[in-house]
Amino acid sequence: MDPVQSQFAALLEKQNVLLTDSQLLQFENYYKELVSWNEKMNLTAITERDQVYIKHFFDSLSVSFFVPMNNISSMADIGSGAGFPSIPLKIVFPHLSLTIVDSLNKRIQFLNHLCGVLGLNGVQAVHGRAEDAARLDAHRDRYDIVTARAVARLAVLNEFCLPFVKPGGLFVAMKGSELHDELNEAKVSLRELKGELKATYPFELPVDQSARHIIVIQKTGTTPKKYPRKAGTPLKSPLV
Template sequence: MDHTVVQFTQRLQEKGIILQASQLEQFELYYQELVSWNEKMNLTGITEREQVYTKHFYDSISLAFHLDFSGIKSLADIGSGAGFPGIPLKICYPHLELTIVDSLSKRISFLQHVCNELKLEGVQLIHGRAEDVARQSGHRDAYDLVTARAVARLSLLNEFCLPFVHKDGLFAAMKGSDPSEELAEAKFSLKELRGRLEKVESFSLPIEESARHIILIRKTALTPAKYPRKAGLPAKSPLI
């Protein structure tokens, strides 16, 4: 193993996450495919290997530092982009039934290629708008855990993501800087979408010490029939 992989492995071990050689091979192949496809389409502005391992892979897995994934069976990643945090979490926890929803078909094509190359099973890739998919049987009020990483402000994310969470399940919004302002702004949408703020976890990424925050929201009841609203409307008129 080279320095980047050694550091990555050790940092995860410190958090109680032990990766097998086959899983490390999957991460390396994921990196190679990400950089290769990024030359053809805009997937990420971060391509330097150590940066990808830290800012994409480690950052995605950080959710598992605060949640017990042994008790989580189904995960929906909304607006996943290049597959973060869903794919790194799936590599670490193969038992997860992962659903990724993204509105851009090119990104879904990339993710399908990655899943094929990494031989990931139990992954469902959906090209569509979150507002539309959340109204479909099998997705509405259906998932143990729903994630969104650097997608939008929380007042908007609540309407995108909470309809996917089953009653008593969790929505985890992964953020960078202090989300206090967003949390204050999102009080109404939380109430409307039957969410209750459980806690906010904060930490710093290794090396550069950049701030990260994970907002954990508990779903208290089934989604009201009127939500989510028609695709495009939440972004134009957030619940504030």
Template sequence: MNNDSFAALLAAKGLTVDDRQLEQFNRYFQLLVEWNERMNLTGITERDAVYEKHFYDSVALSFVTDMSATSSLADIGSGAGFPSLPLKICFPHLKVTIVDSLNKRIQFLQHVAAELGLEGVTCVHGRAEDIARQKEHRDRYDLVTARAVARLAALNELCLPFARTGGLFAAMKGTDPAEELEEAGRSLRELKGKVRRIVPMQLPLEQSERHVILIDKLAATPRAYPRKAGTPVKQPLL
């Protein structure tokens, strides 16, 4: 996929990117492939696939949320920087905080942000359960994202504590999340979240299924949450 075809895919959704932004995506792709040779960042390294399954898929969040009204974003368990860094490239005004438990990945993300000249990107090494207890991160962010991290019942406890009251948590999923939603009722109640809507999408070329679950944060996080590191995934609120 060349720059023109990627730009055309985004333009079809009303998103315009300039030459500098396209070059940032190009450099991001190069760094992803380079670093992937010495650490496991992604199983997808072919250019067309990276651009569609990582870059486009990440930016697709902007098709269903108002990024112009979003100033701060927290990306929980970001891995190789998805969806936050592609969103940051397209929407430079975003103040991005990335939380990841693996220090090697944090080093990669810091390097990418520096190489691409992305300002306002903070990379935090630690478990989401611990970081969400810190005053500077708790109940703070306009938008919280997580992409393919855990089932929703666990994910709500990992992510909703970062969202401010009136903010939004966007859980990015693959196939139909109906079963996950059914089992997540208690965690939504406990963590003060309410599903706004579930948006089905398709990748433009491969046509594979995607779903974004948009969850409103109704009130401040109760003091009991999140529980200690590891507990939300091992013993989700069911």
């Protein structure tokens, strides 16, 4: 291991996440593919290797610091972009059956290529808007856990993501530092979409020391038929 990998592994070990040599190789190959494809399309503004390991890989895995991933079978990641947080979680927890939804086909092509390079099985990459995919029987009220990372404000994310969660399952939103207003304005959407705020976990990214929050919401019932509204509506007219 070089210093970047050693630091990454040591920081995760403090969180009781132990990486194998093959997993470390998968993360390194992930980094190489990310940088290579980033020259052709906009996947990330962060390309420095040490920062990718902390701000993308470690940050993605922070979900597992607060949610016991070993107890979860199925996961959906909405608006995944370059595969965060779902691909790092899949690397560390290969038992996960993973569905990734993204509206840009080029990103879906990257994710399919990436899963091939990394040897990841049980990953389905879906090209489409979250509002459309959530109306399909294959995805509606189905997943044990659904994630979204810094995609939109929480009132909007609830409508994007909660329809995918099975009753009793979890929606985990990954957010930055400013949260109080978002939580207040999300109360209506939580009520409408059968969600209940279970916990909010603040933490700091190591090295970078930027503030993060993991928001855990539990689905209390099946999604009402009128949700999600048609594509584009949640962003234009959030449930607040």
